[in-house]
Amino acid sequence: MATAEAAGVGGGAAAVAAATLLTAVLLAAVFRYQRRRRGAAVRVVPAPVVPDREGSAAVDGLTDVIIVGAGVAGSALAYTLGKDGRRVHVIERDLTEPDRIVGELLQPGGYLKLIELGLQDCVDEIDAQRILGYALFKDGKDTRLPYPLEKFDKDVAGRSFHNGRFIQRMREKCATLPNIQLEQGTVTTLLEENGTVKGVQYKNKSGEELKAYAPLTIVCDGCFSNLRRALCSPTVDVPSCFVGLVLENCKLPHPNHGHVVLANPSPILFYPISSTEVRCLVDVPGQKVPSIASGEMAKYLKTMVAPQIPPEIYDSFVAAIEKGSIRTMPNKSMPAAPHPTPGALLMGDAFNMRHPLTGGGMTVALSDIVVLRNLLKPLRNLHDASSLCKYLESFYTLRKPVASTINTLAGALYKVFSASASPDKARDEMRQACFDYLSLGGVCSDGPISLLSGLNPRPMTLVAHFFAVAIFGVGRLMLPLPSPKRMWIGARLISGACGIIFPIIKAEGVRQMFFPATVPAYYRAPPEAEF
């Protein structure tokens, strides 16, 4: 027994050493490649020109940009464009404070984007909580994965909050700019003439049907978008739903951390959303959840989920079920597949979605806004719809490093963290390998967590860590001695890992993701007439 244990410990140490060595080699290759690529890819970015309001849209009308939806993306975008001097007309279905279970944890990478947009004060005065990393739980063990924040200002961290309070702060900030018109109304159609979007038709608060025109319409109507169909080819997948509860006066085992429980059949999340409330999101695979009204949901949560909850939060979890305010949301994923259309653009969840397990949606949306803001900045006016459309094609490539890293990680982690429907030893090994790999700390936790948090969004680093986990898993199976059965499980583990990550990368676009500098649109300069 003692010998077997010693062999196990020795074997474990050898596996760790082998995997660490392999990881180091992979990462060194990645960094060398990235250094070479950064040196090679010289993008010609013209010097910014201060927008000339007099010579701009005043000639055509009163608005430069119409924004549909003032959620996370719409209100951040409106403020950004308004601050740059554009006259913005925002049409939002409901201007009262939203009450939802989405968009409650902003990754530190997203907070950095808020700073770039001048919106960081929107997480002040809403009882937002600082988030310093994640804690991962599996089979009674837990490991802490701090965000690598040492190189940043001390203010930089994740933030978690009530989504509605955050949105309302951004809307209030929009309202401080005289060139932003924020109107309550529901957009029903995009107005199109000869393939160019000219504006929108909408119903205002009093039910009147109105039309609004602008050289550019940006659709940010969220995950249930009715307007995206004309502007992209939506392939929406709904792998699961989140069931949301609020735990009151509950002390998390790791304060100021997001908690991920690798439960069966799929993960459970906890994170604070105020100084007294903790959000719990239980993932339920498939598109149908047990009925809340019939009590099936409460029964499911008490019998299937509660026994897997860390003991420190068990009582608050059961109390929250008994209190009864249970909400659900579908977890959608949709790769970006735009049809570049003169006069219009999609942003936010209307454009691109990923599984919310890693809380990446707002970071991608804010990062996209920074990219778009920088592209639009040199333009005095937005009149020439077809030249503008061609120029803005670069947006789809420039956004890729951040968006594709966060999207791919979310999809891959969701699959790895979910137990397979049919018991599969290789899948269990991958899940365990992932937990143990992250628990090693150092580069093995800093690397993946900086990808997830948006602090270092590099697709090659993601692929390197993903395969390092798979190789780590296989390495452990081969020790102390490989047997045919273990070799077979190892082969299935590698093939399973490829089966998880390659389809996601294919949907993101291999060229745009790994070789953006080879995409011609990447170098597109602003329309000539602008200079």
Ligand SMILES: Cc1cc2nc3c(=O)[nH]c(=O)nc-3n(C[C@H](O)[C@H](O)[C@H](O)COP(=O)(O)OP(=O)(O)OC[C@H]3O[C@@H](n4cnc5c(N)ncnc54)[C@H](O)[C@@H]3O)c2cc1C
């Ligand atoms: C369960 C769940 C949890 C999530 N958790 C996180 C998280 O912790 N962190 C994170 O970063 N991301 C998270 N996300 C993703 C995040 O919520 C989205 O990425 C983000 O809200 C996208 O912002 P948006 O502006 O595109 O959409 P929204 O914020 O949904 O805004 C859309 C707006 O458009 C308005 N609208 C819709 N139709 C019309 C119309 N026809 N006319 C006028 N207005 C209209 C709506 O009223 C709404 O205000 C989560 C998603 C889900 C499903």
